[in-house]
Amino acid sequence: MYEPIRTKSVHSTMAGTTSDFPHRSREEELDIQLAGHLGALLAVTDELRAAAPSEDLDTAAERLTVQVARLRGGVTPVRMSAAASDDDPVALHQRAHALAGRALVVAASRADTAAAILAAEQMDVHAAALEPRELASR
Template sequence: MYEPIRTKSVHSTMAGTPSDFPHRSREEELDIQLGGHLAALLAVTDELRAAAPSADLDEAAERLAAQVSRLRGGVAPVRTSASGGEAGIAALHRRAHDLAGRALVVAASRADTSAAILAAERMDAHAAALAEPQELTGVG
């Protein structure tokens, strides 16, 4: 009724059987994911620095760059030279808060204390910036 399988499976089902494609460990995958989240947070931080410069954002950008570099084996992250784009400050803070939250989750599952502390600090900073009353601009 059924024809027997004559070729080897493309999936390795036997424990201990080496396969032809490289595998990454869970730790390596989490490093890659955390590095990506922190690099995205760095890009938004650079956008915020261009729109509203501050010493806090400068320090945060340097700390983020150091963490990304550490996670990427010493390779420095690509920095953007943002030009105060169209996105509003509040939208940038919301996006940065979300990215910091994602980084915090991955850092916690990876047990990376320094990255988790940095992500939590950035979440607090962006939440505080969102809670501040926004200055209204007069029309007319």
């Protein structure tokens, strides 16, 4: 009733067979994922730097650049230009906090202490920026 399959499957299910496409290890996949999260955090940090320049943001951006380059095998990440962002600073801090949290989770699963510490520090920085300014209004 049905015609039999005449070609070899592209999905090899037999153990010990080699395939024509490259496989990455779990560590390599986590490196790629962590570099992506830190790169996105760097982009948001650059947006915040353009909106409100600060030495702390400059330092954070440089540290993020070093970590992303390390994870990408020495390839320096592309940086945002100095054009000011139209986004609300609160929204940028929220986005940066979320990205730092994602980076922290991946860094912890990868056992990357340097990236985990940096991500945790950035979470604290952006959480503090989101707290209401009660003392300033008194």
